Amino acid sequence: KRRYPRTSKKKNQMIASIASQEALERFVEKVIAARAAHQQNPRARRVRMSPSDHHSIAKYARATDDLTVWLSEHQDDPAVEDFIPRLKDHLLARIRGITYDGDEHDFSDADRASVLITDNKLFRHSILR
Structure with missing residues (x-):
């Protein structure tokens, strides 16, 4: 009524x-x-992280890109020149515990061959702090 x-x-x-x-x-x-x-509780959904942590990345990512397709779409970008060897060098340094000091570390082709990119995928994370 x-x-x-x-x-x-x-x-x-x-x-x-x-x-x-x-x-x-x-x-x-x-x-x-x-x-x-x-x-x-405004921060209920935010993940707590220590101020001493360098960064925090979400554990799960739904969005993926095929590495080959992504590289072909960005082939004119100078930032992707020698992308895969540089990516593998970066990953090897992190795996071996070499702290990042601003300099890039060059590894041998045999070392790079030990790094396998599963399903040729890049994952885009929605949270990076």
Whole structure:
């Protein structure tokens, strides 16, 4: 009854108008509840990390790119010149525990051959801190 004054008085439009008012009220209630929950604990979804950590990357990634396709799409970019050998050098240095000091480490082709990129995929992570 309280919604009737805000409706069209035509019979076929009145029911749709009341239904849309109810849906709008439910939506507003959900928004208010979500805001209240967020204000109580705004960092609930954020992963805690130590300030001494250099970085934090999400554990899972849904978005993937095929490495060959990605390289062909960016072939004019000078940043992807010798990308795979440089990527493998970077990964080998991290695997071997060599700390990054700004200089690149060059490894032999035999060392690079030991690094396998599974399914030829690059993963794009949504969170990087």
